Amino acid sequence: MLVAIRLIFILRTFIFISAEKIFHSRDHSDRFLSKYGFIKAGDGDEPQISAEAAGETDVSLPLDLQEGGSTSGSSSADLQFITALKEFQRVSGLPVSGVFDDATKAAMNKPRCGVPDQDEELDSTKQDTAESNSTSTHNHTDAVNASETQPHERKKRHLAALLKSRKKRDASEWTGYMAFSKSLLKWRLMGEGYSSQLSIDEQKYIFRLAFRMWSEVSPLQFVEDVHSPLEDIDIRLGFGTGRHLGCSQRFDGAGREFAHAWFLGDIHFDDDEHFTVPNMGNGISLLKVAVHEIGHVLGLPHIYRPGSIMQPSYLPQDGGFEIDWMDRKSIQSLYGVCKGHFSTVFDWIRKEQTPYGEVVVRFNTYFMRDGLYWLYENRNNRTRYGDPVAVQVGWHGLPSSGVDAYVHVWNRKTDAVYFFKGVQYWRYDSENDQVFSEDADGRSYPRLISEGFPGVSGPVDTAYYDRRDAHIYFFKGSQVFRFDVRVNRLASSSPQNISEVFPAVVPGNHPVGNLDAAYFSYTHNTVFLLKGAWYWRVVSGRDRRRSASLPLNGLLPRRNVDEQWFDICDVHGSSLRTARR
Ligand SMILES: [Zn+2]
Ligand SMILES: [Zn+2]
Known part of the structure; x- marks a missing residue:
């Protein structure tokens, strides 16, 4: 009352x-x-x-x-x-x-x-x-x-x-x-x-x-x-x-x-x-x-x-x-502020040509929660006005209930975007803004994760691609599977416990497992692990240059997601189609 x-x-x-x-x-x-x-x-x-x-x-x-x-x-x-x-x-x-x-x-x-x-x-x-x-x-x-x-x-x-x-x-x-x-x-x-x-x-x-x-x-x-x-x-x-x-x-x-x-x-x-x-x-x-x-x-x-x-x-x-x-x-x-878990978070990278013919790489950050997504404008530290939007509206061909993970394999040889949901995954055609039904290599989608990534079976909690070591990190329960895209197989040590690969900087302050999202941020040049309303930032190279005692891939103590990314707010489903643009 x-x-x-x-x-x-x-x-x-x-x-x-x-x-x-x-x-x-x-x-x-x-x-x-x-x-x-x-x-x-x-x-x-x-x-x-x-x-x-x-x-x-x-x-x-x-x-x-x-x-x-x-x-x-x-x-x-x-x-x-x-x-x-x-x-x-x-x-x-x-x-x-x-x-x-x-x-x-x-x-x-x-x-x-x-x-x-x-x-x-x-x-x-x-x-x-x-x-x-x-x-x-x-x-x-x-x-x-x-x-x-x-x-x-x-x-x-x-x-x-x-x-x-x-x-x-x-x-x-x-x-x-x-x-x-x-x-x-x-x-x-x-x-x-x-x-x-x-x-x-x-x-x-x-x-x-x-x-x-x-x-x-x-x-x-x-x-x-x-x-x-x-x-x-x-x-x-x-x-x-x-x-x-x-x-x-x-x-x-x-x-x-x-x-x-x-x-x-x-x-x-x-x-x-x-x-x-x-x-x-x-x-x-x-x-x-x-x-x-x-x-x-x-x-x-x-x-x-x-x-x-x-x-x-x-x-x-x-x-x-x-x-x-x-x-x-x-x-x-x-x-109060908007809080909530996310299904996946990622930076969407694309190459653009400037009016001067120069090719530049731009990215936007996306937050997905179930069937909705927000574009986060890092420069303004807020979501795009008018968000969220239904996943199926902005990402053609993805499941309407959303995805578990997003991976962008991005190196000299490959430029491929994948979305994962359940035991399946899709490759996304960025140019035509829709999922591939069949890619240039003749593979049709959706495919079983276990077919495309031997040694990994869905569903996964989340995943991200680390350009620095050319590995996809798949998270599942308390384990992380490191998949080497150059040789298309798991690293010999995989799987490992998340707490081994990403040790807590402060003992006990660790998500342990069942992550919601793992996000490689190009803005921060490091990884964030998200679970519920919390995130843990992975120690970056810069952090370690400043403080040599920090462990490699150490997890800094958790903070509230809403302290780092502001106003990612739900709207009622009935107003989703009320677009302003
Ligand atoms: Zn009146
Ligand atoms: Zn008034």
Whole structure:
């Protein structure tokens, strides 16, 4: 049972069309600063602004501060205003002058999300929890019935909470809430809440993509569920105009509030907005807004940092936006990092001709887990955006359930890629990107491992080819079989125990057997043995030059795979075909 926290996040944008709405004066900026949590009432003070005034009424007050002027700091209200203004300037990356200047005005007038920036609703969390427990079934009908009474209460409480006194808190300290205690979340596009502008397929596609983007960087998985009772649905999305979907927060036509999210999983989009499919170049990208709103539902606050999808300002589409490094770290601080075993890991080497006719060797690192694979970009230290992909999509002709091992025999005489599964193996035709049914030597595939590699019988746990000694290392149980490709037979000493060939540097710190993967890394110029969530790196020549006491092929103490290779995350099977490219 997840903690029932109900907070509304209002995504509200102020556009230039409506001059009255622009924050051009002290009173308007006062209201802005209050609304987004920069001004908080002092201890014992009553909130300065009522919920209704802050939320809906455009109150006109006489100017009491010259635009661009500095304040003399006479009253406590002025001091409070200047402090709040400075805080806003700080998080907005402006010079912290405390002066309400043109740059500050411009920043306030930017389209932005209505979620308060500096708020931790500890008190209201408790209230809302109780409320949620008693009233919230997430049943739409209930919600409609309750809309005339409950939501107003809720909204007042929420806005009052914003103005409530609490200890000063730096916005950057608020890292969010873990909103869900399970990792598989169900979502639904509400039947009564379809967009009138995009096809249902387009809407669902975009939402699937938005959820998938969070899956790619966290242990969370999302699945569309159109059958379960509504109370079992974790995240409900819908479009509406004006009073909509039984929600407390009225939409106000084009240009202002365009979406909002309730912390417990309701996300609403204003159907009067011009939402568009990705890369349209106009309108508001539904994908971008959805990723942002889902971020809120998962518990993330606003993040003031260029490049963050959780920035409060809506920035126009900038091509293929991504959940960047720091946003990844933010969601992972709530839900942890992605962990898991791998079936095989390998560097895929290929020769390429540069535009200058030079032949260069390039490689990419692949991680395979059962029927899925990820391409790991070593230079950027992350997986390719949009991964994982089904093995059979990227590697034509391989078993759909994946492979046990990959070997690339690569020397002056030979350039052959093999995949192993069970008792069989396949040779892969890199040029035509598919398995050979028959290779140039007239051998047909799949073949028995024992036929191609005398002395070795499948299934093997894993294998790799070591260019330095022209041997394939087959791992099986606690043994390693060294196969000399030059003479096509096992080394005379084989098989040996893995712990003999790869002795532990620290006694006892060794995988012993039943490896998941053995990987020769061209980036590190050494071998990694993987088992479960751990890896052991084999001592390299460089290590031994530095420290002569290290044993040949010694295994350094184990480390977490996720400390070396980041964010290799599963996505739900239902979103596998949701490709972004
Ligand atoms: Zn927001
Ligand atoms: Zn709503």
